[in-house]
Amino acid sequence: MKHQEALTQYLAAFVTGLVHAGIKDVVISPGSRSTPLAMLMAAHTDLRIYMNIDERSAGFFALGLAKASRKPVALLCTSGTAAANYYPAVVEASLSRIPLIVLTADRPHELRNVGAPQAIDQIHLYGHHVRWFTDMALPEEGRAQANYAETFAVRAVKEATGLPKGPVHLNFPFREPLIPILNPNPFSQQRPPLLIENGRLLLPIESIKKLAEEWQTIEKGLIVCGPIDELGFSESVQNLAEKLGFPILADPLSQLRSNVVTDNHVIDSYDAILKSEKAVEQLKPELIIRFGDMPVSKPLSLFVKNLQDLQYVIVDGGAGWREPNHMATTMINSDEAIFCDDLAAQILESKKSKWLKMWLEMDVIAKDAISTYMVPSEELEEGKAVFELAKLLPEESTVFVGNSMPIRDMDTFFHKNKSNIRVMANRGANGIDGVVSSALGAAVHERPLFLVIGDLSFFHDMNGLLAAKLHKLNINIILLNNDGGGIFSYLPQAKEPKYFELLYGTPTGLNYEHAVQMYHGQYTKVFDWEGFKLAILEAVSHEGLNVIEIPTDRAKNLESHREMWQRVSREINNYLQDVE
Template sequence: MLKLDSKNFQTHYASIFVKALYSFGLRHVIISPGSRNTPLTLAFATHQNIEKHIAVDERSAAFMALGIGKYCDQPAALVCTSGTAPANYFPAIIEAEKSGVPMIVLSADRGFDETNTGANQWIDQSNLFGNKAVFFGHAHVRPNNPNDLSRLNYLAEQTWWSAVHLRGCSHINFPFSKPLEPDTEFLSELPGFYSDSGENTNDKTQAHLSTWHPPISAFEQLNKSKRPIIVCGPGTARHPLSDVFELFSSLDIPILSESGTKPQNSTGKFVYGFNTYLRKSENCESLQPDLIIRFGDEPIGIGLLNYLKIHSNVPVIHFYDRGNWSNSNFATETRIVVPNDVIIHPPVVNNNQMDRTSWLTDWKTAESKFLDFHDNWKFSNDTFRDGDVHKIISESIDLDEILMISNSFAARDIDLFGMPGLKDNQIFMNRGASGIDGITSTALGIALASRKRVTLITGDLALIHDLSALVTITNQKSIKLRIVVINNNGGQIFRMLPVFASNEYFAHYFETPQHINVAEVSRALGIKSICVEHTDDFKNALSIEDQIVLIECKTDPSGSMKLRSELWS
């Protein structure tokens, strides 16, 4: 029996919370070192079945949790000290809220006696993340109060349920007072306290899940449609939305799915290159739909957004799995919420399958014109371009490898140059708020959760934003991570803007070239690194078998933009 004197009580109630989270399904925690979070840190450290990861930088830690949540569709927990430490989680929490990724933040805080007294390292951490957190609670437990301990178990349930079902960050603030450390005898008894933990006591088995099917009216509307189109936005690949998608994808309907939105192992009439040829209004007009079936969040690509804007008068059936709004064109929508924890069944409906062969042929014709050029451009001996990097990767990596793609040009180039070669690889992106911070840390989280080879395609500025992730990576012994850095010396995506014509200001204020030797920086941190400037050298670098490797690709920004322009036109 654990001793519950005043010295041990705080670690005791932290361990009750940890035990409850484990029973609901928590398997990963990222701990950032600090003093005030000692009770939480020790409560996790003594739990033998939760994987512990250490990250000194809280911003990096939060994006690691994001990556774990993306892959597992279950939250990872974050533990930190008080003050500015939890504030560093904010960028990842914004991305989690925008992209519907579960996450749990457990921040330590000062006790009541240090509140609003000018005490060092105290800030008001109540609702620190505002409306970007889906749930907030204070874990203030009084000694020798059994009712408070019961409330703590219920708080753990609220924390888990909110993160999973409301799809975002649950934030729990733990006020701790000194002494923070339990005695050694108490600490030695914690593994035994955890040994009788049940697993997934709050998860429903398939036998107890309720069944759900899309409204019959959606299929009846589809039966009347001659030119329907399916649009996959971010979030389509996660359960149960992916199961609803499969009901429709089998009906010979053209599917527009950007990278990272295609459900794994899905079959259907996927169309490629659309973000290129749908930039032109005449192509959008010739491919006019009479029904749009949307899944998930708002798509990203310029071509697809242009197509949806031009056809904003076309009726839309929109399936989504959380309470966000996603209708930037103000189209007339039938919004259908797909609940969590259900088994998707097809409705009993007469499926009068219309012959849509000519409609599908129209799309495939547009696709083939794009692919004719896409498949026939040649690697150049004179210049190494961003597109070369994506195409070589699409021709080289194994089907079971996972891809993490940075934002900015990388997110656009993977569709432009990497598809359809990478159509069967699992692809992740941070497309909620589309920032370039935390990209490397997100890839690290995915690698930790999946135990598969992860290839990250990122840019030089994105890597600089997240250099502390490389410090954490050097201490990882079990992951397989290949970091491909496209070093085109700055923010080349700004060359798409009119300000590019202003040579006087463009480079200094927008492109911001950093002139950093990326490979040398990573080598200084103990990561095997290589710098390549030609296509053949890059092909050889991809064959390196080391578990962790960084490949810096020095590419030609002007040649890269020229190749993009040729494909866009």
């Protein structure tokens, strides 16, 4: 009884600390050793509990929750390989700066390294992928130990939401018996909460003034916005672009394509434009200011990498180092929105320029060429699926995008609008794993939510669909089924046909209707674009899991993309020849 009292007091204090630090959502996978924490979390009235049986799915579900809410989420599992199954989600959270509080139950010290069942080495299990790790003390009675537990809960949230944000890991050794005492209420006695306040990085006003003085004299400047999802940034960076007279090359994950304050600066077809060698040759800027992570576009990345005598400035509010091309000349650690506001305030008049006019005209030409090619096409192919979806999305909706081809098609075919559509993806490690679960986690906070995903990525995380059934979540999944790994058709591996299908094409030949039915979802297979349009319009009012499958052909998809890009390049080349 004394052990259970100590266990209860200790862990009730820890759970209280999490709540005081702002944790509201907890994802739990079932297990015995994690019982005391799980039961106390379930007993706390301020916590929302989401059960997820498979730990790999649970990790990504928690990641999607945190990504959508922009708040830290706690994640709890039992000891052993259960904790190892969190690893992919922890890696993604680290690279994409998502705050996860990873809590793993463990055997007590006397049962480690002695062959006890379900015991693995969980010390620093996630290595450098977490911002902070601690092996918690065994539960003991007394106010001092309760204060320690509560303080470490608050510290865990502080570390996860610091700069840069990311996952933390707390490992909890528990001795049996594992059942806490829930009556009387273990949360009735609380000390005043320990509060945390993480600040934002700001650049001194003297530095801002110096940059404003220098940059407003530059004619050929570019603002590049990669994946970034910070409230207020979209409006701030567009205001800065107007003052400087620079175009904004806006990645689909920058939240700029669908939160357009003015049509006069956002460029969304740069990926297609920069496939033209003539454009690459003639569009050399003097200055690039980049916000957010690396953009999706490979042509843009190659364009920047091959520039000479360039001022390349990266502004990062997370104080990280996201520059794989090693081209940066200045790294600025400052909150992105505040930086834009402060800089714009130092520039009195907005600037118009021939450089900006040329980018805007090319953007229109590229979009017209894409539209002219795509509109009459009757073929079911992946690019047109995104092209048509973009026109059908309701205002204030969210699109979660799978990696490989879907995110690249989003880059090409999702153009600027004023519908305030939020676009999300797991671009930290760019993996195809856990995408279904992440999207379902996001669906807790975002509705309506559409997931655009390829068949291999869907298969890879098919058990993630259980969350939709268990938690009655609403999600519309557009399944692009080319029966294999379509992205590899665009890579050099495709030139080796002897082993291509075996090693890279990897067709599965699966009927996904059966899987959807197993999870009590609605399934629709479309055979023409009118059927797709009707399915999307019906999806908005549909409750629960809804899967719309579009069968496509990998070879025809590759041919269609290449022909379209060639058309865009011809139009861009003709335009540049005329302006020379």
